[in-house]
Amino acid sequence: MSAWRWWRQIGRWGSFLGFTAPALLLILFLIILPALQTIVLSFTDRQGNFVGLQNFAQVLSDPDTFNLTSFPPGPPPWGSIVHNAVWIMLHLPLTVGLGLILAVLLDRARGATFLKSIIFLGMVTPMIVGGVIIRFLFDENAGIVTAVLRAVGLTELGRSWTAYPETALPALILGSVWLWVGFSMILYSAGLATIPRDYYEAAAVDGAGPFQQFWYITIPSLRPVTMVIVAMTILWELKLFDIVYTATLGGPGGATMVLALQMYFYAFRALEFQRAATVATLLTLFTLIVGLWFVRTMRSSE
């Protein structure tokens, strides 16, 4: 290797480090090191002694995490891990599906911008406020949802949803669909704008109907957008906190407890920081799975 090439190589690395070092240092000291410290904390006791998986065993055997005596299809509480899973199972398809439908329906429709802005309002609402709104939406006395249900004869569902263990979790999930669907709708709208119109025109010439065009052109073309929406939504669902905190505080009877809220209660109510760190580590693990899946999927589509 000539001296010139060697110096060029050094220069490239110097530029790379020069531009990335400030951000990398911030990430290192403010995110990665505290995260590693949290993981270490989850393997120690209050005195700082290494205790292996003892904290994990205690957290996982806590009925707030896994309630084996009341498991689906029995009534809640089922434990925070199951609640988070239920949240993902219901909230994810609803937000992705509704977001796609809304984006397609409002694509090039008159007044679409205005309607999209209205739908997107949920997304810009602070989730703390969103939780309070959800609580009142499903309230027996003040709620519009319960009022409508009573008006159509569903009196049993006209009571306060957040007061009952059977309906509290569905209330939060449905409410959070309203808050989050703007995100998927906006991303899908942006994705739709990138699909060349030629595809549809060619398909129409070949005799494809609207449904076939949607199924064979729109959905495959939106696959990268869908990946982003799914990954971001799952991450949001895993670290849910604020909505539950203000709407139900995890109740009644732990029926809406989620992992992040459990972590908060361990840390700031029980002052058991090791257990809180354990929940944080579990959350990290779940996030890691989603993150790896997302990266692998993106790489394979490239």
Added chain:
Amino acid sequence: MKRIGVALLVLMLVASACVPAATPTPERIVETRVIERTVPVEKTVEVTKVIPTLTVIGPWAGAEMEQFLPVLRAAEQKLGVQIRYRIYRAEDLSQVLPPQFEAKQAPGDVIFMWDWWIRENKDHAVDLTDLWQKEANQFVLQPSAVDGRIYAVPYVLFVKPGFWYKKSFFQKHNLQPPTTWEEFLALLDQISRIPGIKKAIISGDGVGWPLSDITEHFLITFGGPELQENLIAGKVRFTDPQVRAIFAERLVPLLGKYFSDPVEWTQAIDLWWNEEYGLFFMGNWLTGMVKDPNDLGVFTLPGARGVVGGTDWAFIPKYSENVEAAKQLIAFMISKEGMEIRAKQGGKLASRKDISPDVYPPADRALAEALAKVERPNVPDLDDTVGGDWQRTFWDQLKLLWVRPQALDSVLRTLDARFPTR
């Protein structure tokens, strides 16, 4: 390079999971003032004196805050300090204070907080033993102490006296406060039959209280104040037959029939005041939250020998820059003069013995006089005293019991299993 980028992305995703989502820290600065003023000293010399600005953090907002601010204004005049008041609930402070204390910082000079929490964090609190001992025998409550050192002092008294009713509503429907359990049940029946009434009693819900207050009132009435104290001390378990009998025979049979579902408590006040419900269980701060306090009446469950009385605890963080001024402020707040100013506003009772009932507004005076006849007007609050995560569990399990009374045994087992001493 691509691999480095991918690795960084994964690391950022992973690390983001360790950072909890935004948590609520509601805060409202009520007043901010300049901290320097030129003060004339003698006739010919002027010096610039730094006037300390004290920050007081308390849980009171709205009407309760308006009742508290006159005390601070009087303290400013008396002590020559500037005071600003910030609103933080104890639930939020429990999250805000630990990292601040670790950084040797404090968001306020005088902070109102849970007694148990201050004891847990006594290393960060100023020793107030000397301040308290000057007038220790004047108070109806004991200070918050660890190993004989006092770290927080009680402020004004709140009580949970029983079921509130509108006198005009009772007169209109010819109802009488009950004197026996049977009369109480008959009253609930009468109220339930009044057209337009949804349920006899509206159940307020904050984050689980006042359901806990109702429950404690039943425990004290049918088990005596001693039962409450033994439960707090862990000497009696929640699965004890005596405790279970009170729940099963007295409280649970009323839940579905006469008590409403939990309703957000400020909303509950309006619904009750609009006569959609007949009775409302709440602390005495209710007197400052209704349109006409003179229309308020209250009765305890017949036979109650005691009612829960509690207070908000004031402490000074070690990291305050104005510890001496903060001590003077606390001394003023709990002095006879400071306490009288607060008592005049209504909504709270003085925790000093030397405050005349004549100081109170009419509704609070009637309550103070009624409480004088109660054997134990200051039974410690069960969940406030036990504190910690059990307090949240207690609230949460009662919310469950209220809508699913058949879960009684599961609720009692959970309360017992999670009690701190188990």
